[in-house]
Amino acid sequence: MTMNVIGKPVARVDGRDKVTGRALYAAEFNQSNQAYAVIVNATVGLGRITGIDQAAVAKMPGVLSVLSHLNAPKLAYRPHKGSIDPKTGERLHVLQDEAVRFHGQPVALIVAETLDSAERAAAALRITYEAQRPIIDIADPDARAIVPESGRDHTRGDAEAAFANAPVNLKASYDIARENHNPMEPHATVAVWKGDKLTLWSKSQYVVNEQAEIAAIFGIPLENVQVICPFIGGAFGTSLRTWSHVTLAAMAARVTQRPVKLALTRKQMFFTTGHRPRTLQHVAIGATQDGKLTSLIHEGTGETSRYEQFSEALVASSSYLVSCPNVTTRYRLAALDTGTPVFMRGPGEASGVFALESALDELSYKLNIDPIELRRRNEPKLDEGVNKPFSSRSLIRCYDVGAERFQWLNRMPQPRSMLDGRLRIGIGVASATYPAYQAQSSARVRLLASGIAEVEVAASDMGPGTYTSMTQVAAETLGLPIDKVRFSLGRSDFPPAPSHGGSWTMASVGSAIRAACISVLEEAKKRPSTDRPLEATATTQRDAGVAGRFSMHAFGAVFAEVAIDPDVGTIRVRRALGVYGAGRIINPLLATSQCTGGMIGGIGMALMERTVLDRRDGRPVNAHMADYLMPVNLDTPKIEVQFVDEVDPHVNPLGVKGLGEIALVGMAPAIANAVFHATGKRIRRLPILLEDMLHA
Amino acid sequence: MIPFTITQAPSTHEAIQAAAAGGRYIAGGTTLIDLMREEVERPDRLIDINALPLKHIRAEGPDLIIGALARMSEVAVHPDTRRLHPVIGEALIEGASPQLRNMASMGGNLLQRVRCPYFRMLDAPCNKRIPGSGCSAIDGLNIGHAILGTSDQCAATHPSDVAVALVALEATMRVQGPQGERTFPVEELYRLPGDTPHLEHTLLPGELIVEIRVPGLSYSRRARYLKVRDRASYEFALIAAAAVIDLDGGVIREARLAVGGAGTRPWRLRAVEQALKGKRLERATLEAAARTAVEGARPLSGNQYKVELLPRTIVRALELAGEIA
C-alpha cells in the first residue's frame, strides 16, 4: 500500500489556533449573564454532616444560591454505566445525603454573581461534622480486601509447585504510590439550560458518555443534553468519567436559571476526579540456571473506593509478556475511604509491568545473564495466556534496535561498575506492552461541491494530535490534500466515538473515518456530477473473527541511563530511549511527541510523583503544583523515540496499535533497573527518592 | 480572595506612613498574592512599593549593595554580584523558576512565608497561622520540615535560598520605619518558632527593608551553594548549604557555612566553621566537622533522612568551594 499522507510528519492542523489562543477550552465558553459556582469540600475523611449554616452565607453580597443535601434538588440518578464506569458499585450521588465518604467530597455548592463572591461565601460557610477516622492506607489491616467482580485471575500449570522446585527463584514485593493526573487544564464546565434542554461546554474525553450520564442523573431524555468539548489541555484519563462537578454545574444552572460556570481549583483536582491507585504487588519467579522461567506468580492489590470497584489490568500482562509454563496471576482490591480512582495513562500495565520487569532484572543479575538476553530466552512464540498467536509482536526487534542505538554493549554488566567522575552511572532496560484495542466508533463524511470534505466524529483530542491524524486518514482515503479536509470532534451530536483512552482512538475512530470515506467515494462514483453534498456515515468495530484468532498488543523496549550522586543521593535521568513496535505510524512527528510525553510521565512515576495522604483524615497533603513534583525540563534531558517497522494485517484495516499508553509503560522499571545497576541497590517502591540512595 | 485596596506609594516616606497606618507592602507579589488567594494572608490594604527607588545593585568598595526591590533574576546575573559574591548569584538561580525570579524582589524573598503544606490549609490546625491551634505537621506529614531549631509548636523551615547565602556572608540589612532607620545582620531578621511560631521576623510594625549590604570578603570567590532536591529544578531545598572557604595550600584558614532546609531559619553553623579552622580540605576531616552540625537535631517521623543528608551536603559544598580557584 503506498501512502501519500499517512505516515508523513504533518504538523498539527490545530497548532496555530492553539498558540494564538483561538482554540477555546471549556472554561472559556463564557455566556452572557453567567453566574459562577464554587464547590465546598468536606474537611473530614469520613463521617456525616451534622450542620450547615447556609443562611449566614446566603445573605453575603452576590450570592445567588447555597446548595447542600438539605436543599439541593433530588436528582433521578437513573442507572447508567458507561464503558468507562466501574461495573460494580454506584457512583457518588452528589449533595443527596449527609454522608461524607472521603476527604474533599463536595458537600455544598455556592452560586454567585462573580467568582470572587462565590469563593468568599464558600470560605465563610460553616459546616459541622461527626467525623470518624478513615481507612486510607492500602496496607491497613482493616482495609476491606475484595475479589473484584471483574475477576481477572489467570492460572496455567502449577506455579506454586514449580516455584518450590525451581533451581533458582526469587520473591519480591512492590509498592507504587498514588498519583494524580495533573493536566495543565483544570476540569471545568459551563452549563446552560434552555427549558429542559441542557448544553454543557465541559472538559471531557468522552462527550457521548457525559451526555448519557448527565441525562441519567437528571432523568431527562438523552437528546436533551448536548456536550461540547473541542479542545482539551491534557487529561491523561482524568476526564474519562463524568465526575460530580459536571452534575453540580448543571444543578446550579437549573436552580438559578442562569448559565453557570464551574471550574475546579488545582487542589480540588486531588479530591474528586480520580487518581492512579496505589498498588501493592508480589512477584515470585522460578527459573532454570540458564534463565528459562518455570514459574511466575504475580499478585497485585489496587486501591478503590468503598462505593465502587475500580479495576484495571494490573497483573494481566504477566500472562503473555514472557514465556512460562506455570503462571498464576491474582488481582485484588482494597476498599478505602477515598474517591474512586480512574485510569491514568498506561493504567494497570504501567504499575504491573514495573513489578514484573523489576523482578526479571533482578533474576538476570542473580543468574549473571544479560538482561536483554534473559528477555530473549523467555520470548514466547504465542500468547500463552490465551493460546493464540500474536497478530504481530516485535519485542525482540525493539530490543535489538534499541541496544544498538543506546550502545548497550558499552555498558559494563556488573552493578556499581560505571562511574563518571564522582557520579555512579547505571543503565537499565525494561519491556513495555499495552493491548491493541479497538472499540465501536462511527464517523460521518460530507463531500461538498467546493471540493471540501467535512468529517465529524464525537471523538476528543486531549493532546496527541487526533485532529491532525484523523485529517490524514480522511485525506489519504479520499485522495485529497490535507487542507481540503475539515475534521471536527468534541460534540455529542456527532456520530458517537468511544472514550478517548486505552490507546484505541486511531484504531477505532480512524477505522470509522476510513470506512465512511470509502462509502462516500462509492456514492460519488454512483453520482459523479452533483452539486448537492454527498454524505456517508459508517460504524466500525473489530472483526469478531480476527479478534477470536489473534492476541493483539503493542510492545516496546525502554532504555534509561541514570546518574546518581553518591554523596547526596540525587538521581537524574541522563538519557532515555523508547523503541516501539506499534503497527503503522500515522504521523511520526505526533507519534514521537506522544511517546516523549509518555516517557516523561514514566520519569515522573519513577522519581517524583506521589500523592501523599494524611493518615488522620485522608487529606491529600501535597495538593499543590509546588509540592506534587513532576519532571521539569532539566529532568528530561535526552529522550529519544524510535519505531520499528511493523506491518500488522490483522489488527485493523489501518494496521495501527496505538501509542498513548504504552509510552508510559516500561519507563519506571527501566529507571529502577538503572538505579540498581548504578548502585547495587534494588528499590521496589515508587517513586525512588534521593533519601533511598543515601546508603547506596 | 478577600477584597482589598491597593495604592502605589510615591515615596519611601509615604510608604512607611501608609504601613504605619496598617497597610501591607507588596513587591513582586509572588508570595503575598499566592497566599491571599488561599486566604491564608488577609491584608485589607496593600501598599505597592514597586515605584520606590530601591532597585539598585552596585559595588561600594568591596561591599555589594542590593536594593530591596532588585529582582532575583537581575541580582543573579549582575556583574558586581558575580565579581564580589558569586555564591549569591548561585543561590538565586537555584531558587524558584525563571518566571518567578523575574517578578520576585530581594526584600520579598527574605520575607517569604514557610512552605509547610498545613500552613496553607485553612481547615488544618497550624500554630503559625492561628496561634494556639496546634501543629498539624508534627504528627502528620513532615518530610520537608526542619530538624534544627524546632519547637513542639512548629517545625517549618524557612524556604529562602538566598537568605542562606546572605547569612553565611554576614550580610546586613537596612530598614526604615516609623521610628527611623536601623541596620542589623540578616541573620537577626529571623526568629526561632519557640512558643510563638506566628512571629517569624524581627521587623517592627511598618518597617520597610531598604537594602542589603554584603560586606566584602577576601575569599568570597571560593564559595558554592549546593541545593539538594529530588527534582533538578523548581523545588525548594530538602537541604542546601552555602560554603565559603579561605584556603592556604590545602589548609582551611577560615570558613563560612550556613544551611537551608535544615533549620527553622537560615542556619549558620559557627561550630562547624570553628572545627574546620586549620584543618586540611580532606574528606575525613570535613566529615568529622560536618557531623557536629546535627548534634541536637530533632528529626520528626518523616525527615530522619535529613540527619544523614545535612552533613553530606555540607561536605560536598565545602569540597565544591575548595575546587574553585
Ligand SMILES: Cc1cc2nc3c(=O)[nH]c(=O)nc-3n(C[C@H](O)[C@H](O)[C@H](O)COP(=O)(O)OP(=O)(O)OC[C@H]3O[C@@H](n4cnc5c(N)ncnc54)[C@H](O)[C@@H]3O)c2cc1C
Ligand atoms: C512555586 C514557587 C517556588 C518557589 N521556589 C523558591 C525557591 O526554590 N527558593 C527561594 O528562595 N524562593 C522560592 N520561591 C519564593 C520566591 O522567591 C518568593 O515568592 C519571592 O522572592 C518573594 O518576593 P516578592 O517580591 O514577590 O514578595 P511579595 O510577595 O511581594 O512579598 C512577600 C512578603 O514580603 C513583604 N515585603 C516585600 N518587600 C518588602 C520590603 N521591601 N520591606 C518589607 N516587607 C516587604 C510583603 O509584605 C510580604 O509579606 C518560590 C515561590 C513560588 C511561588
Ligand code: SF4
Ligand atoms: S510546622 Fe509550623 S507551619 Fe507547619 S503546621 Fe506546624 S505550626 Fe503550622
